[in-house]
Amino acid sequence: MSEVIHTDHHAADYSVDQHAGGQHGPEKGLARWLFTTNHKDIGTMYLWFSFLMFLIGGVMALIVRSELFQPGLQFLKPEFFNQMTTNHGLIMVFGAIMPAFVGLANWLVPMQVGAPDMALPRMNNLSFWILPFAFGIMIWTLFSDGGGPNFGWTFYAPLSTTYAPDSVTYFIFAVHMMGASSIMGSINIIATILNMRAPGMTLMKMPMFIWTWLITAYLLLAVMPVLAGAVTMMLFDIHFDTSFFNAAGGGDPVMFQHIFWFFGHPEVYIMILPAFGIVSHIIPAFARKQLFGYDSMVYAVASIAFLSFIVWAHHMFTVGMPLAGQLFFMYSTMLIAVPTGVKVFNWISTMWKGSMTFETPMLFAIAFVVLFTMGGFSGLMLAITPADYQYHDTYFVVAHFHYVLVPGALFSIIAGVYFWFPKWTGKMYSESLGKIHFWLSFIGVNVTFFPQHFSGLAGMPRRVPDYALQFADFNMVSSIGAFIFGFSQLFFLFVILHGIKSGKPAVARPWEGARGLEWTLPSPAPYHSFTHPPVVTDAEVHG
Amino acid sequence: MKQVGTFASVLGALLLVSRSYADELNMRVGVTDISRQVYDLHMVIFWICVVIGAIVFGVMFWSIVNHRRSAGHEAAQFHESTRLEIAWTVVPTLILIIMAIPATQVLIAMYDTGGEDMNVEVRGYQWKWEYKYLDDNFNQTFSFFSALTTPQDEIQNRAAKGEFYLLEVDNRLRIPANRKVRFLVTSEDVIHAWWVPDFGIKRDAVPGMLNELWTIVPEPGIYRGQCTELCGKDHGFMPIVVEVMEEEAFDAWYDEQVKLAAIRREAISQVLTTDELMHEGEQVYSRFCMSCHQVNGQGIPPAFPSLVDTAVTTGARDDHIRLILDGVAGSAMQAFGKQLDARQVAAVVQYERHAWGNNAGDVTQPADVVNLMAGQYRDL
Amino acid sequence: MSNTHQQQEIMRTVKRLCLIVLGMCGFVAALVPLYDLFCEVTGLNGKTGGPYTYDPATTRPDTSRLIKINFITNTNGGMSWDFWPEYGGVRVHPGKLEEVSFFVKNTTDKVMMGQAIPSLVPISATEYFHKTECFCFDQQVLQPGEEMEMPMRFIVGRELPKNVQSISLSYALFDVTESMQTGDLTGG
Numbered sequence A: 001m002s003e004v005i006h007t008d009h010h011a012a013d014y015s016v017d018q019h020a021g022g023q024h025g026p027e028k029g030l031a032r033w034l035f036t037t038n039h040k041d042i043g044t045m046y047l048w049f050s051f052l053m054f055l056i057g058g059v060m061a062l063i064v065r066s067e068l069f070q071p072g073l074q075f076l077k078p079e080f081f082n083q084m085t086t087n088h089g090l091i092m093v094f095g096a097i098m099p100a101f102v103g104l105a106n107w108l109v110p111m112q113v114g115a116p117d118m119a120l121p122r123m124n125n126l127s128f129w130i131l132p133f134a135f136g137i138m139i140w141t142l143f144s145d146g147g148g149p150n151f152g153w154t155f156y157a158p159l160s161t162t163y164a165p166d167s168v169t170y171f172i173f174a175v176h177m178m179g180a181s182s183i184m185g186s187i188n189i190i191a192t193i194l195n196m197r198a199p200g201m202t203l204m205k206m207p208m209f210i211w212t213w214l215i216t217a218y219l220l221l222a223v224m225p226v227l228a229g230a231v232t233m234m235l236f237d238i239h240f241d242t243s244f245f246n247a248a249g250g251g252d253p254v255m256f257q258h259i260f261w262f263f264g265h266p267e268v269y270i271m272i273l274p275a276f277g278i279v280s281h282i283i284p285a286f287a288r289k290q291l292f293g294y295d296s297m298v299y300a301v302a303s304i305a306f307l308s309f310i311v312w313a314h315h316m317f318t319v320g321m322p323l324a325g326q327l328f329f330m331y332s333t334m335l336i337a338v339p340t341g342v343k344v345f346n347w348i349s350t351m352w353k354g355s356m357t358f359e360t361p362m363l364f365a366i367a368f369v370v371l372f373t374m375g376g377f378s379g380l381m382l383a384i385t386p387a388d389y390q391y392h393d394t395y396f397v398v399a400h401f402h403y404v405l406v407p408g409a410l411f412s413i414i415a416g417v418y419f420w421f422p423k424w425t426g427k428m429y430s431e432s433l434g435k436i437h438f439w440l441s442f443i444g445v446n447v448t449f450f451p452q453h454f455s456g457l458a459g460m461p462r463r464v465p466d467y468a469l470q471f472a473d474f475n476m477v478s479s480i481g482a483f484i485f486g487f488s489q490l491f492f493l494f495v496i497l498h499g500i501k502s503g504k505p506a507v508a509r510p511w512e513g514a515r516g517l518e519w520t521l522p523s524p525a526p527y528h529s530f531t532h533p534p535v536v537t538d539a540e541v542h543g
Numbered sequence B: 001m002k003q004v005g006t007f008a009s010v011l012g013a014l015l016l017v018s019r020s021y022a023d024e025l026n027m028r029v030g031v032t033d034i035s036r037q038v039y040d041l042h043m044v045i046f047w048i049c050v051v052i053g054a055i056v057f058g059v060m061f062w063s064i065v066n067h068r069r070s071a072g073h074e075a076a077q078f079h080e081s082t083r084l085e086i087a088w089t090v091v092p093t094l095i096l097i098i099m100a101i102p103a104t105q106v107l108i109a110m111y112d113t114g115g116e117d118m119n120v121e122v123r124g125y126q127w128k129w130e131y132k133y134l135d136d137n138f139n140q141t142f143s144f145f146s147a148l149t150t151p152q153d154e155i156q157n158r159a160a161k162g163e164f165y166l167l168e169v170d171n172r173l174r175i176p177a178n179r180k181v182r183f184l185v186t187s188e189d190v191i192h193a194w195w196v197p198d199f200g201i202k203r204d205a206v207p208g209m210l211n212e213l214w215t216i217v218p219e220p221g222i223y224r225g226q227c228t229e230l231c232g233k234d235h236g237f238m239p240i241v242v243e244v245m246e247e248e249a250f251d252a253w254y255d256e257q258v259k260l261a262a263i264r265r266e267a268i269s270q271v272l273t274t275d276e277l278m279h280e281g282e283q284v285y286s287r288f289c290m291s292c293h294q295v296n297g298q299g300i301p302p303a304f305p306s307l308v309d310t311a312v313t314t315g316a317r318d319d320h321i322r323l324i325l326d327g328v329a330g331s332a333m334q335a336f337g338k339q340l341d342a343r344q345v346a347a348v349v350q351y352e353r354h355a356w357g358n359n360a361g362d363v364t365q366p367a368d369v370v371n372l373m374a375g376q377y378r379d380l
Numbered sequence C: 001m002s003n004t005h006q007q008q009e010i011m012r013t014v015k016r017l018c019l020i021v022l023g024m025c026g027f028v029a030a031l032v033p034l035y036d037l038f039c040e041v042t043g044l045n046g047k048t049g050g051p052y053t054y055d056p057a058t059t060r061p062d063t064s065r066l067i068k069i070n071f072i073t074n075t076n077g078g079m080s081w082d083f084w085p086e087y088g089g090v091r092v093h094p095g096k097l098e099e100v101s102f103f104v105k106n107t108t109d110k111v112m113m114g115q116a117i118p119s120l121v122p123i124s125a126t127e128y129f130h131k132t133e134c135f136c137f138d139q140q141v142l143q144p145g146e147e148m149e150m151p152m153r154f155i156v157g158r159e160l161p162k163n164v165q166s167i168s169l170s171y172a173l174f175d176v177t178e179s180m181q182t183g184d185l186t187g188g
Helices: A002-020 A030-035 A039-067 A078-113 A121-143 A168-195 A208-239 A253-270 A273-287 A294-310 A312-319 A323-335 A337-351 A360-383 A385-391 A395-425 A431-457 A469-502 B002-020 B033-066 B082-110 B247-267 B274-293 B317-326 B342-354 B366-372 C002-042 C123-128 C177-181
Strands: B118-125 B128-134 B140-146 B173-176 B181-187 B192-196 B201-205 B211-215 B221-226 B239-245 C067-075 C082-085 C089-092 C097-105 C112-121 C129-133 C140-142 C147-156 C166-175
Touching: A030 A039, A039 A078, A039 A121, A039 A395, A039 A469, A078 A121, A078 A168, A078 A208, A078 A273, A078 A395, A121 A168, A168 A208, A168 C002, A208 A253, A208 A273, A208 A294, A208 C002, A253 A294, A253 A312, A253 C002, A273 A294, A273 A337, A273 A360, A273 A395, A294 A323, A294 A337, A312 A323, A312 A385, A312 B201, A323 A337, A323 A360, A323 A385, A323 B082, A337 A360, A337 B033, A337 B082, A360 A385, A360 A395, A360 A431, A360 B033, A385 A431, A385 B033, A385 B082, A385 B201, A395 A431, A395 A469, A431 A469, B033 B082, B118 B140, B118 B173, B118 B192, B118 B201, B118 C067, B140 B247, B173 B247, B181 B192, B181 B201, B181 C166, B192 B221, B192 B239, B201 B211, B239 B247, B274 B342, B317 B342, B317 B366, B342 B366, C067 C082, C067 C097, C067 C147, C089 C097, C097 C140, C112 C123, C112 C177, C123 C129, C140 C147
Parallel strands: B118 B181, B173 B239, C067 C166
Antiparallel strands: B118 B128, B128 B140, B181 B211, B192 B201, B221 B239, C067 C089, C082 C097, C097 C147, C112 C140, C112 C166, C129 C147
């Protein structure tokens, strides 16, 4: 622990350096946010944007859950229900989870590798400002004649082509913009990590968040063009009489699913790998013990990323495939359990014989480990092809992917926000409010999604606006949970605003067990940090 | 000691409760050999996951309780152990191999098509199913549509919901018990999925593509399922109901249906009164047209146009018939010529032209429809 | 300055990453033909292949086996033609060329164009089902009320797996009149 005390002196040094460099601060007013190239400003905008999208997507989820509170149609027409489920999925995946991780990357990548900013600051500004327009267009289509996207977030052809509402063209345009934003963001992150690390930070000394984001960014570069290709083919089928997915012209609707999931499965890991990185920072910090098995963590992330390219058809077991194909995708999918297991075992070994305290980030991180693993278990069950025939497209699948995305990806983001909040704002959030937020979220998430396992096993299909009477109890519980969870995220907003406004001042290293170059900076981190590369010591990075 | 006793009794009570709810809480065992194998597989994986979870989280929570700073625990300094890391790579791999063996066996059994006793083509439509029975030479004998019969009043909460709310249809698919039935699954429009949980079978219905499924059901009974692939507006309203009949009863029903198909072909030459037409027309309308054009004929513009006082319902009668027969390309209006017989088309045309204040003042008979079909009306 | 050096390094990385993106775009473009090829080789989606040429001199029928082939005809998506096979099913020896007929009739009062799309189960038999002539290789244009007989000549490969005793071949007839008007622009 003695190293920790030393580094607080470093922090003071850098802030002096920064002033000596004669750097100007942020511009005033709206121009600051429109034209900023500062990674901290852009990171902040990404985070607030994703939170706004999270609330919009959340409202849609609550509309869906209100309709499903009881059997019968109470509030919505089926055609509007389908628009709500579709847009909830699209907004949460592309508008909330992904931009939140990019926002965290913007804040943390330069500070964790000891760089002054991102490698391509102007492109960074552009890749953020594309997003509000992309989602603006997509949400606007909801108010157009014929409605917005209503074909599920997986937009299977021909429901999304021949049978789609007219607004599908705007949806395609919006997806292209999101893709362009993600590709630019990824190029920026990779260029920063590969070229701007402080001297002495070799690849195998990089913080886990950097490692996971490096691999995620490569995944994004590989699959975003695939998504763009899929929607472009849709566009041609709709407007230029081609027949990529139209059986009549010799095309194949099943090909759409192959292409979509070739993008879609890596996309699933894009949403979870950075979460692994965040949790790998928080658990060691609050266990006051180094991360167990750093090397195997890196290899596990890399092998998960590799496997993600050869498992896509496990989303399509019921589509009709030769036996050999089914077996291949079943085995390859089961294999993912091995590196995922390694990560979970490593986190638990990190806690083992530590000296643990349970501040809010740690609570969210522990909940992440437990609930993500449960999502992993149901994922393993889904990999078993014969059993998947019974689970496929039921609420069991809904429960599964919400367990990996909500207490998985989302909890890690929330944990990360609490963990780095003092560094960003220079204030401490209220620990007791944070804990209330945690317990509300934890209860809400389980009350919402755990019963969905049961309704799925009992035979309730997903994406239905109404259901048979035997599913009524589970749906009622699930809807109640959803409202608890939804409103506890408004409480999260309150905790954050309360922290910004009246939090106690934070020291440079508010968590005594936290390691990493970012903690050598004062809190709040100065507008321009690491204008001179810092000294990388074994105390701060993996030794 | 007392605490242990209380704990044991609470645990016992919980077990009892969960046992009584077990049917609702778990996958359905089903009634076929395949569905039982799938259930067993499901339970094996489930228990493996439970055991692994109990061990892993047990260790974690033990650590959380004991390795707290508030309990005075000092952090140890270890951060790797090659032996341990190899162990927790190898052991899970072995467990996975053990799980893969029965899974592969069940999958191979499921792929054992061929040797079937009868064939039924299952065809998905927005938003109903069509079942076509094929004879031993694969000639189509008779076919029918199977659509939801749950009244709108129940769905709109104006009437109490019945026991099989949303899981009841006008024409059940009927198959014989103890015979191997092969289903050839395909679709008319978008992708649907045909699923009967109790048989343990599910397959996508893809337009232009044929998929096969088979089942042998030992127990006669009524089995219910639903479409499981998002297929548009009424995806939640196209259930599957299969009635498994004793073999003799099925054979008798089958022979009767073959005869009835011939009789129905003749029925189109009948002449009906306007009252009969209006009455039948209302029934046809509520089954086939109402979900889009609504009960009051006002539709939901622009996707589903109104029928009240419009060019179609007041203009040339033959155009009205053609519109119903051929549909409107690129819209939700299907070509009902394949779904409705001439009598049904005549009745619904009569109804639409004389309901909701419409008053075209003409009479449409099945023969009028048949003439427009150029005498090419296919059976059913 | 190390700063300009770093900028050069960054631009080099960016160029390499752009190449990855371009490469993936090329990969997507290649996916469609690759998928078709893959399906043709493996029978993945049950689609039977294009015209097949065989040498009658070297192909002898396997008279030890009789395979049941049945034909399923459907019209799709608002297509109001009649479409039916000569026989619901036939029994054939592997290795022997057979011919069956299908019929279509345009029951409307418009000129229309149809395209039949084949699909076959079990999928494991797809690669052994060869057609030397099939109406599904082209589109059919029918005048109002016109009826047409369409032959299909096929041969089941002798290598057909032993466990396959029956094959179902489905044709879904689609209305492609629109593409007749706008020119033939089939993409896939």
